[in-house]
Amino acid sequence: ISKKRPMYKKIIRIKICFENEVFFQALRTVSIPENCTVEFLEANDQGTCDVYFLNIEQISLANSLHQCHTVNSHEILVTKPQDIISESFWNYISDRWLMEKDLHGIKLRFKTLLQEFSLRHDCVLQHKYMEAIIDNSDALIWVKDKIGKHIDVNQSFCKAVGKTREQIRGRGHYYIWDLDYSEYQKGEYVCLETEETVMNSGKSGIFDETVKTKQGMRRLRTTKAPLKDEFGGVVGTVGIATDVTDILNLSSEIQMVIEQMPFGIVLYDEKGMIRNSNQKFRELTARSDGKVGTEKNINDIKNRLYSDGWQDVITTNAHHEMVKNYGGNKQWFSVNESELKDVFGKSLGYLLTFQDVTIDRIRTKTFEKQAMTDALTGIGNRWFFYYKVQQIRENGLSEGLIFMDLNKFKQLNDDYGHDAGDQALKDIAEILKQIFKGPNFVFSRYGGDEFVIYLKGLKLNDLDNFLSQLSTTIKTEFEHKPINGLNASLGAVFSASGDHHLDLLINAADGCMYEAKKNEIDTQTLVLS
Numbered sequence: 001i002s003k004k005r006p007m008y009k010k011i012i013r014i015k016i017c018f019e020n021e022v023f024f025q026a027l028r029t030v031s032i033p034e035n036c037t038v039e040f041l042e043a044n045d046q047g048t049c050d051v052y053f054l055n056i057e058q059i060s061l062a063n064s065l066h067q068c069h070t071v072n073s074h075e076i077l078v079t080k081p082q083d084i085i086s087e088s089f090w091n092y093i094s095d096r097w098l099m100e101k102d103l104h105g106i107k108l109r110f111k112t113l114l115q116e117f118s119l120r121h122d123c124v125l126q127h128k129y130m131e132a133i134i135d136n137s138d139a140l141i142w143v144k145d146k147i148g149k150h151i152d153v154n155q156s157f158c159k160a161v162g163k164t165r166e167q168i169r170g171r172g173h174y175y176i177w178d179l180d181y182s183e184y185q186k187g188e189y190v191c192l193e194t195e196e197t198v199m200n201s202g203k204s205g206i207f208d209e210t211v212k213t214k215q216g217m218r219r220l221r222t223t224k225a226p227l228k229d230e231f232g233g234v235v236g237t238v239g240i241a242t243d244v245t246d247i248l249n250l251s252s253e254i255q256m257v258i259e260q261m262p263f264g265i266v267l268y269d270e271k272g273m274i275r276n277s278n279q280k281f282r283e284l285t286a287r288s289d290g291k292v293g294t295e296k297n298i299n300d301i302k303n304r305l306y307s308d309g310w311q312d313v314i315t316t317n318a319h320h321e322m323v324k325n326y327g328g329n330k331q332w333f334s335v336n337e338s339e340l341k342d343v344f345g346k347s348l349g350y351l352l353t354f355q356d357v358t359i360d361r362i363r364t365k366t367f368e369k370q371a372m373t374d375a376l377t378g379i380g381n382r383w384f385f386y387y388k389v390q391q392i393r394e395n396g397l398s399e400g401l402i403f404m405d406l407n408k409f410k411q412l413n414d415d416y417g418h419d420a421g422d423q424a425l426k427d428i429a430e431i432l433k434q435i436f437k438g439p440n441f442v443f444s445r446y447g448g449d450e451f452v453i454y455l456k457g458l459k460l461n462d463l464d465n466f467l468s469q470l471s472t473t474i475k476t477e478f479e480h481k482p483i484n485g486l487n488a489s490l491g492a493v494f495s496a497s498g499d500h501h502l503d504l505l506i507n508a509a510d511g512c513m514y515e516a517k518k519n520e521i522d523t524q525t526l527v528l529s
Contacts, residue, residue, distance in 0.1 A: 010121035012114065013048070015041040018055040023078065026103040030111045033118035051076060051113065054093070056083045074113070078106075140220070140243070143227065145236040146199065148172050148192075160243075179212060198224045199234045209241075219244050264354035267340075270347060272297045284333070284354050298352065321357070332361040376422055377429035380444035388442045389454045389502055397498045399456050400463040402470070403491045403509035405517065406449040412486060424478070424486065425449065431473050435466065452506065460494050460527065467492055471522045489517040492525040500528060 016024055024040070032038050041049060051074045054061060074094040079085070081098050097109055134141040134154035141154040150168050158164060161176050168176055173192075194207045204225040211218050220241040227236040255276065258265045264281030268274045274296055282292045285301055288308045295301045309325040313332075324331040334355045340348040372384035380388065393399070406428070413421040428451060432443045440456040453470075455463065467490050478486035491513025493505050508526050516524035 010036045010117060012036055012038050012050050012117050013041060014038060014051045014053070015043065015045065015049045016053045017043055017058050017061065018053070018078075019043070020055075023053075023099070023103065023106070026107055027110050030107050030114065033114055035121055036114060036118050038114070049073065050117065053078055055079065056085075137240075138242075140239075140241040142239050143236060144195070144239070146234070148195065150176065151236065177211065194222070194224055195237055198226050198237050202226050202228075202234060208244075263356070266298060266352045266354075267349055268298045268352070269349045272299045274298055275349060281354055284356070321361075330358070331356065332358045374429075374445040377426050377445050379429045379432065380442070382444060382446050385442060385444035385446070385452055385454070386502065392439065392442065392456055393498065393502075394456070395497075395499050397457050398459065398494070398496045399454070399498045399505075400458055400466075400492060400494045401455070401505040401509045402453040402463075402467065403446075403506065403513045404451040404453070404470070404488045405513050406486065406488050407517070408486050409449040421449075424481070427477055427481075428474070428488075431470070431477060435469055435473065452509070456498075463492055463494050463525065467523045467525070487522070489513050490523040491516055492523060493528060494525065495528040497528075 014027070016027075028040075041047060050072070054075060054077050056077070056079050075092065077085070077089075077093045077096045078099055079096060081100075085096065095109075097106055099106065130152075131154075135156075137154060138156055140157040140160055142157055143151040143153070145151055149170055149172055151170075153165060153168050158168065161168070161178075163176065173179070194205065194209065198205055204223065207222045207224065209220045209222050211220055221244045222239055222241040224237055224239045226234045227238050229235050255278075258276070258278040261278060261280065264278065264284045266274055266277040266281045285305060286292050287304070293301060293304060295304065305322070305324075311323045311325070313321045313323050320335050322333045322335055324333065334353075334357045336353045336355075338351045340351055372380055372387060374381045406424070409421060409424065412424060425445070429445070432451065432453065436443050436453055436455075440458075441453065443451065443453040446452045453466075455466065458466075471488065471490055474486075474488050491509045491511065493508040493512065495505065508528070512524040512526050516522065
C-alpha cells in the first residue's frame with residue numbers, strides 16, 4: 001500500500017477513434033500513475049477528451065478535433081510505418097505513433113504520456129496549494145526573478161497595488177507601484193538594494209523598507225529569501241511584507257502615553273534588547289554620576305544597578321522590590337515584570353515597571369516598629385521578642401532565657417500612683433539596655449511588670465553572672481526611690497544544645513521565677529539536658 005495519498009486524482013479521458021481490440025488491450029496493460037485515473041470512452045461518445053487516438057482513415061477528423069479542442073488535448077495518429085502523411089496534416093496532430101507487431105513501443109509511449117499527465121497534475125496541484133496558502137495571508141507575498149520581474153503574487157499584494165494577478169505577472173516594480181521610471185532608476189523607495197543583498201548572500205534577511213504608493217509613503221517590515229533552482233543557483237527572490245506604518249504610528253502614540261506615566265516603564269524582547277522606555281525609567285536607572293545610561297540590554301542595566309549598590313529585597317514570580325542606597329539614604333522600588341503575548345499566545349516581549357514606593361515602605365516599617373514596640377518603655381514587646389529571637393537562634397548553640405517579675409510593684413502603684421509605677425518600668429528598661437548590649441541579646445517587656453531576656457552562645461556560669469548583675473543593679477537602682485526595697489524575682493533556664501522550642505524555654509523560666517518568688521530568693525535556674 002502506497003504511503004502517498006493524493007488529495008484527488010486526475011481523470012484522463014481517452015478515446016480510440018478506430019476499431020482495434022489489440023491496440024485497446026495493449027493500452028489497458030500499462031500501469032497508471034497513482035494520482036491519475038484513466039477512463040476510456042466509446043467511439044461514439046461526444047464528450048471532450050484529453051487524448052484522441054486516430055488512424056490514417058481519420059485524417060479529416062483530425063482537423064475538426066484540432067479546431068474545437070483546447071491546447072491541452074492530444075491528437076495522436078497511429079499508423080503503419082509505410083503510411084504516408086501529407087505535410088499539412090502535421091499541423092493537426094500532436095504526435096505520430098507507429099503500430100509495430102508487438103506494440104511494445106506503443107505501450108512505452110503511452111506510459112510516458114500518462115507520466116506527463118501525472119507530472120502536469122502535480123504541478124497544477126502544487127500551484128493551487130501555494131495560491132491557497134499565500135492568498136489566506138494578510139501579508140504581501142511575491143515571487144520575483146533575478147531581474148526583478150514578478151512571477152507571482154498573492155491577493156493581499158493585488159489589493160495593495162490595485163491590480164490583478166494577470167496585470168502584475170511579468171511586470172517590474174515601477175509599473176506595479178505606479179512610479180515614474182526615473183524614480184525607479186534612482187532606486188529610491190523600490191527596495192533594490194535588499195533584493196541584491198539576498199541574492200548575493202544566498203541567505204534570508206529581515207528589512208525595514210519605505211515604499212511609495214498611491215496612498216503615500218508606507219513602511220514595510222519585509223522578510224526576503226533567495227529562490228534557488230535544483231542545483232542551488234539563485235534564480236530570484238521570495239518576499240513577505242507586513243505594512244507596519246500604522247503600527248509605527250501607534251508606537252508613537254504609545255510612547256506619548258508611557259511618557260505621561262509617573263513610574264518607569266521599559267519594553268524589551270526575549271533577548272533582553274530594549275525596544276522602548278520612558279524618561280522616568282531613564283531617570284530612575286541613571287548612573288551613579290547622574291548621567292543617563294547608554295545600555296541597550298535590560299540585563300546590562302540590572303548589572304550596573306547592582307554594582308551601584310542596588311539590592312533585591314523581596315522576590316516573587318513576577319514581582320520584586322529593589323532598594324537603592326545613596327548618600328546614607330534608601331529608596332524603595334516596586335519592580336513588576338509581565339510577558340506580552342499576541343492573540344495566538346506567542347511571546348512579543350516583556351514589560352517592566354519601576355515604581356517608587358519609598359513612602360509606603362517607610363510608613364510600613366513605622367507601623368511594624370510601632371506594632372512591636374512597648375509604648376511606655378520604648379523597648380520591644382512580646383511580639384518583638386518572638387520575632388527577634390527566632391531570627392538569631394542557632395541550632396547546636398547554647399542559650400539561656402531569664403524571666404523577671406517585679407516585687408512590690410502593685411504596692412508602688414497603690415501607694416504612689418501609676419505615674420510612679422510607669423517610671424519604675426522605664427527604669428527597668430534602661431537597666432536592661434545597659435546590661436544586655438550586643439547582637440546576642442534580646443529583651444522585651446513581656447506584659448505588666450514582667451520582662452524576658454534571651455542570651456545566645458553563653459556558658460552556665462555566664463548566665464549566673466548576668467542574673468547576679470541584674471538582681472544587684474535593680475536593688476541598687478531602687479534603694480532610694482519612693483518605695484524602698486523594690487526588687488525582682490528572676491527565673492532562668494539554660495540549654496547547651498539550643499534545640500528546645502522557645503515556648504518551652506519561656507515556660508520553664510517562668511516556673512523558676514515563681515519558685516524564686518515563693519521561696520523569697522532572688523534567682524532560680526534550671527539546666528535542661
